[in-house]
Amino acid sequence: MAEGTPAVARPAKVIVGAEELKAMVAGIFAARGATAVNAGAVADALVWANLRGVDSHGVSRVTRYLELFDKGESDPNAMPTVTRPRVAIAIVDAHAAPGPVAMIRAADEAVTCAREAGIGWASIRGTVHTGAIGYYASRIADAGMAAVGVVAGVPNMAYVGAKGAAVATSPLSVAVPAGKHELVLLDMATAVMALGRIAQLKAAGKELPPGVALTADGEPTTDPALAKVPTPVGGAKGAGMSLVFEMLASGLAANPIVSSYHSGTREGRRHRQNAFLLAIDIAAFLPLAEFTATIDDTVDAIKSLPPAADTDEILMPGERGRHTARDRAASGIPLGPKVWRELTGIATALDVPVPATPKLN
Amino acid sequence: MAEGTPAVARPAKVIVGAEELKAMVAGIFAARGATAVNAGAVADALVWANLRGVDSHGVSRVTRYLELFDKGESDPNAMPTVTRPRVAIAIVDAHAAPGPVAMIRAADEAVTCAREAGIGWASIRGTVHTGAIGYYASRIADAGMAAVGVVAGVPNMAYVGAKGAAVATSPLSVAVPAGKHELVLLDMATAVMALGRIAQLKAAGKELPPGVALTADGEPTTDPALAKVPTPVGGAKGAGMSLVFEMLASGLAANPIVSSYHSGTREGRRHRQNAFLLAIDIAAFLPLAEFTATIDDTVDAIKSLPPAADTDEILMPGERGRHTARDRAASGIPLGPKVWRELTGIATALDVPVPATPKLN
Numbered sequence: 001m002a003e004g005t006p007a008v009a010r011p012a013k014v015i016v017g018a019e020e021l022k023a024m025v026a027g028i029f030a031a032r033g034a035t036a037v038n039a040g041a042v043a044d045a046l047v048w049a050n051l052r053g054v055d056s057h058g059v060s061r062v063t064r065y066l067e068l069f070d071k072g073e074s075d076p077n078a079m080p081t082v083t084r085p086r087v088a089i090a091i092v093d094a095h096a097a098p099g100p101v102a103m104i105r106a107a108d109e110a111v112t113c114a115r116e117a118g119i120g121w122a123s124i125r126g127t128v129h130t131g132a133i134g135y136y137a138s139r140i141a142d143a144g145m146a147a148v149g150v151v152a153g154v155p156n157m158a159y160v161g162a163k164g165a166a167v168a169t170s171p172l173s174v175a176v177p178a179g180k181h182e183l184v185l186l187d188m189a190t191a192v193m194a195l196g197r198i199a200q201l202k203a204a205g206k207e208l209p210p211g212v213a214l215t216a217d218g219e220p221t222t223d224p225a226l227a228k229v230p231t232p233v234g235g236a237k238g239a240g241m242s243l244v245f246e247m248l249a250s251g252l253a254a255n256p257i258v259s260s261y262h263s264g265t266r267e268g269r270r271h272r273q274n275a276f277l278l279a280i281d282i283a284a285f286l287p288l289a290e291f292t293a294t295i296d297d298t299v300d301a302i303k304s305l306p307p308a309a310d311t312d313e314i315l316m317p318g319e320r321g322r323h324t325a326r327d328r329a330a331s332g333i334p335l336g337p338k339v340w341r342e343l344t345g346i347a348t349a350l351d352v353p354v355p356a357t358p359k360l361n
Numbered sequence: 362m363a364e365g366t367p368a369v370a371r372p373a374k375v376i377v378g379a380e381e382l383k384a385m386v387a388g389i390f391a392a393r394g395a396t397a398v399n400a401g402a403v404a405d406a407l408v409w410a411n412l413r414g415v416d417s418h419g420v421s422r423v424t425r426y427l428e429l430f431d432k433g434e435s436d437p438n439a440m441p442t443v444t445r446p447r448v449a450i451a452i453v454d455a456h457a458a459p460g461p462v463a464m465i466r467a468a469d470e471a472v473t474c475a476r477e478a479g480i481g482w483a484s485i486r487g488t489v490h491t492g493a494i495g496y497y498a499s500r501i502a503d504a505g506m507a508a509v510g511v512v513a514g515v516p517n518m519a520y521v522g523a524k525g526a527a528v529a530t531s532p533l534s535v536a537v538p539a540g541k542h543e544l545v546l547l548d549m550a551t552a553v554m555a556l557g558r559i560a561q562l563k564a565a566g567k568e569l570p571p572g573v574a575l576t577a578d579g580e581p582t583t584d585p586a587l588a589k590v591p592t593p594v595g596g597a598k599g600a601g602m603s604l605v606f607e608m609l610a611s612g613l614a615a616n617p618i619v620s621s622y623h624s625g626t627r628e629g630r631r632h633r634q635n636a637f638l639l640a641i642d643i644a645a646f647l648p649l650a651e652f653t654a655t656i657d658d659t660v661d662a663i664k665s666l667p668p669a670a671d672t673d674e675i676l677m678p679g680e681r682g683r684h685t686a687r688d689r690a691a692s693g694i695p696l697g698p699k700v701w702r703e704l705t706g707i708a709t710a711l712d713v714p715v716p717a718t719p720k721l722n
Contacts, residue, residue, distance in 0.1 A: 086479030086645045088449040118447030119639075121480045123646060146609060159663055161672040166663055174605040176612070184608065186601040218669040233595035240547040240678035243663065244535040247545060248507060251537070251655045252646045259658035262666065278480075278639075284447045285484060285613045294612045297620035302520055302527055302604065305623065308579040311522040317601035 014340040015332035020355035022047045024343065025059055027352035029098075032069055034076040038101045045100035049132040050333045052321035056196020057132040060339045062346065065098060065129065073271055074098055074128040080105045088117035091253070094127035096272070100135075102127040103275065107139045107147075110279035114145055118284040124275040125253035134187030134318070136277055137175035141183050144288055146280040147175040152249035153273045155261050157191050158229045159239040163218035165229050167242040167258060169195060170249070174317075177282070179292035181299045185318030190242040191230040198230060250274045332358075375701040376693035381716035383408045385704065386420055388713035390459075393430055395437040399462045406461035410493040411694045413682035417557020418493040421700045426459060426490065427707065434632055435459055435489040441466045449478035452614070455488035457633070461496075463488040464636065468500045468508075471640035475506055479645040485636040486614035494636070495548030495679070498536035501640045502544050505649055508536040509639040513610035515632060516622050518552050519590045520600045524579035526590050528603040528619060530556060531610070535678075538643070540653035542660045546679030551603040552591040559591055611635040693719075 022043045029039035042065070050058035068074035078097035082105065084090050090109035094102030106122035113120025133149045140147035152170050159166035169191040176184040189195075193212040201208055202224040213227035214220055221227050232238030246258045253274040260268035282291045303314050328334075335343075344354045383404040390400035403426070411419030429435035439458035443466065445451050451470035455463030467483035474481025494510045501508035513531050520527035530552040537545040550556075554573040562569055563585040574588035575581055582588050593599030607619045614635040621629035643652045664675050689695075696704075705715045 086477070086642070088481075089479030089645055091646060116447070117478045118450035119480060119482045120449075121641070146613075159666070159675065161669055161675040162663065162666040163669050164667065166666055172602075174602075174609070176605055176608045184605060186605050188595075188598045188601065192595065233598055234549075234553065236676075236678070237549045237594055240549065241533075241535075243659070244537055244545060244547050244678065247537045247656055247659060248535070248641070251652050251659075252507075252641070252643065254647045254651065254655075256655045256659060259655065259662040262662035280482070280609070280613070281447070282613065284450055285452060286615045290615065291612050294615075294617045294620065295608055298604070298608060298612075298617060301620040301623035302523065305520070305523040305527055306525065308522055308524050314520065314522040315597075317597070317605065 012337050013334040014337065014357045015334055016340075016355060016357050017332050018047055018051055018329055021050070021059060021333055024347050024352060024355060025062060028062060028343075028346055028350055029065075029076060031350035031352055032066065032076050034098070034101075038076070038098070041100045041104050042098045045103075045131045045135050047333070048135045050335075051325040051328045052132070052134075053324035053328070054132055054196070054321065055335075056194065056199070059335070059343060061129055061131070063342050066346065068128055068271065082109055084109075084113070088113050088120055090120070090122045092122055092124045094124055096126060096128060099127045099130035099273065103130055103136045103277070104139065106275070106277050107136045107279070110147075110277045111140055111143045111145060114279040114281040114284075118281055120279045120281075122277045123249070123253045124277070125255045127273050127275065128271060130273050130275055132187060133171050133173040133275070134175070134185050134321075137173040137187070138183060138185060140277065140279045141175040141177045141185075143279070144177060144282065146177065146282055147173070148278040148280075149173040149275065150245045150249050151273055151275040152246040152257055154269065154271060155258060156195065156230070157239075157242060158214050158218070158231050159243065160232070160236045164216065167232075167239060167246060169230060170242045170245040172241065172245070176295055177292055178295040178299060179289065181296050181316070182322060183318060184295065184299065184316050185321070187318065187321070190232055190238040190245070192233045192238070193230060195230060198224075198227065202227065249276050252276065373698050374695040375698065375718045376695055377701075377716060377718050378693050379408055379412055379690055382411070382420060382694055385708055385713060385716060386423060389423060389704075389707055389711055390426075390437060392711035392713055393427065393437050395459070395462075399437070399459070402461045402465050403459050406465075406492045406496050408694070409496050411696075412686040412689045413493070413495075414685035414689070415493050415557070415682065416696075417555065417560070420696070420704060422490055422492070423707065424703050429489055429632065443470055445470075445474070449474050449481055451481070451483045453483055453485045455485055457487055457489060460488045460491035460634065464491055464497045464638070465500065467636070467638050468497045468640070471508075471638045472501055472504045472506060475640040475642040475645075479642055481640045481642075483638045484610070484614045485638070486616045488634050488636065489632060491634050491636055493548060494532050494534040495536070495546050495682075497638055498534040498548070499544060499546060501638065502536040502538045502546075504640070505538060505643065507538065507641040507643055508534070509641075510534040510636065511606045511610050512634055512636040513607040513618055514634045515630065516619060517556065517591070518600075518603060519575050519579070519592050520604065521593070521597045525577065528593075528600060528607060530591060531603045531606040533602065533606070537656055538653055539656040539660060540650065542657050542677070543683060544679060545656065545660065545677050546682070548679065548682070549594075551593055551599040551606070553594045553599070554591060556591060559585075559588065563588065610637050613637065
């Protein structure tokens with residue numbers, strides 16, 4: 001799971017309240033031309049990732065969005081369009097809208113399809129920086145449904161037998177609502193180690209664990225300076241998942257990424273993503289309360305097993321992130337000084353108010 | 362991928378033609394009371410696995426089926442029943458029919474749903490020994506659709522932080538039809554190493570690679586004699602996938618396995634499986650030929666990448682199994698002497714003709 005990677009200690013982190021951070025980020029997007037709804041959607045999705053400790057998918061991406069706006073590769077004003085070729089499927093054309101704008105629309109369309117047909121599938125074509133896919137799966141779960149979500153992007157991960165980046169670290173998320181327990185939320189990259197965590201170790205000059213990255217020549221390495229390409233989890237399994245996720249997410253959206261990327265054209269290497277979201281209307285199968293009771297029993301059964309050595313508590317998918325979110329909602333989100341400097345610089349330049357923050361070491 | 366695990370050299374393997382093997386296996390099931398169609402379905406699914414080199418899911422399971430029939434845990438005559446509570450979903454109650462009987466029915470129901478609604482989902486309740494899930498995903502692909510399939514079974518795999526078997530090695534299959542290329546077919550367990558391969562190494566007294574199994578006490582081991590529980594691929598990732606697969610496959614089928622198993626009752630530990638199959642009608646999204654051309658381009662792009670050291674050819678998911686199937690279709694399926702002795706013993710006792718076979722090695 002991408003969540004809950006322990007933070008590397010750095011000096012002078014800044015602590016910002018989640019709501020203040022959201023307001024500032026929404027202010028930045030609004031100042032760049034997004035509607036209030038769209039600006040709020042992006043801010044909420046980014047801060048959700050920060051709350052859960054997935055800082056690599058959080059507000060540190062604001063600068064990247066602004067670059068994409070500047071280059072014309074994303075449009076803060078884009079309005080996704082939707083077609084419903086059949087009752088259970090929707091095709092959402094993002095028109096290069098920021099990921100959360102297109103993905104939230106797609107999640108809602110998938111839920112609408114599922115209410116009618118029992119399950120609903122939304123293919124999302126041509127969005128940018130989707131962010132944490134678990135956010136959208138959670139949104140579908142909020143409607144009392146189970147969800148599956150996948151994102152396809154530009155190659156940055158190895159494929160077994162090939163040198164260099166071949167496929168993307170395409171994440172998979174599965175959300176299953178429980179009753180007395182909280183949402184079971186799997187949210188995992190198809191790489192052994194999330195890119196953000198590798199970057200953290202590289203920045204700290206720490207040796208990587210074996211098996212997480214290759215050199216530019218495709219040789220395994222633990223040297224952060226030589227590590228260029230993350231490896232797929234389980235070798236052929238992670239590589240295979242990533243490849244078929246690209247085929248489903250990009251193929252059904254008629255917007256191939258992997259083949260275009262390797263064609264070597266400038267256009268082919270342009271940043272873009274596709275995705276799909278599947279909503280499953282549990283109540284069409286059995287009473288929702290019966291389903292959630294089964295999920296509760298299953299959670300209890302696993303949590304009650306004898307723990308392995310050095311294990312205090314057996315965790316469910318998503319549980320570590322939720323614990324982090326509870327802490328950070330209460331005491332604020334720690335941001336690195338560089339991210340904070342960039343964000344506040346942008347905000348100030350756009351006349352967006354900057355929240356006061358205490359310093360943490 | 363579970364496919365293509367290299368066979369451990371053993372003396373006196375027997376070589377049997379695929380069609381002769383199917384006829385014998387179908388004859389055994391028919392003699393035990395299955396209809397000709399059902400007997401043929403089981404034989405075809407088992408021999409498909411043998412053809413592809415997944416011998417652990419092949420005809421070696423015939424004796425296990427007969428045990429399940431004897432114990433009343435499977436019924437060779439059972440006729441699955443189907444409900445269609447909404448247009449895109451079907452619930453197939455297997456009534457303890459042999460896996461292939463229920464799963465083939467479910468694959469066809471998923472295709473029917475998808476033709477109407479764009480996508481179709483079949484939940485399969487209470488089947489036994491599903492076999493290679495890729496077989497059913499391939500069947501959906503034969504209808505010009507993409508497919509996703511998952512099986513949930515009785516716990517036999519570790520979960521991060523827990524001692525002993527906690528969840529199942531629940532496999533995932535994804536099938537994506539191509540144009541000039543052959544079907545892209547991911548078929549993987551959520552364990553690092555398939556149970557069948559661990560059993561082969563144990564039988565050969567060979568040390569296991571690190572990371573594939575735990576002792577009964579939950580300690581990592583490479584000693585085949587101490588290895589009791591296979592480990593999930595990618596730690597929390599494989600464990601999390603297996604857990605949410607159980608929740609979706611068993612929860613939506615209203616037939617929980619993991620929670621029942623850990624309740625410790627005899628009934629709870631009874632062999633049974635649930636599954637789901639998702640069919641995606643590609644032609645509802647875009648012209649099928651445009652989709653398959655994209656898949657061809659994607660396959661070509663990956664296969665044309667500079668190979669890593671020691672790599673002759675970059676393989677697609679399912680390609681190794683297909684190569685094995687081509688070889689075995691031409692020259693016969695090698696079976697271990699024990700499996701052959703058991704099968705022919707059963708056949709003879711039931712007056713089913715036994716094919717003549719040349720000896721290998």
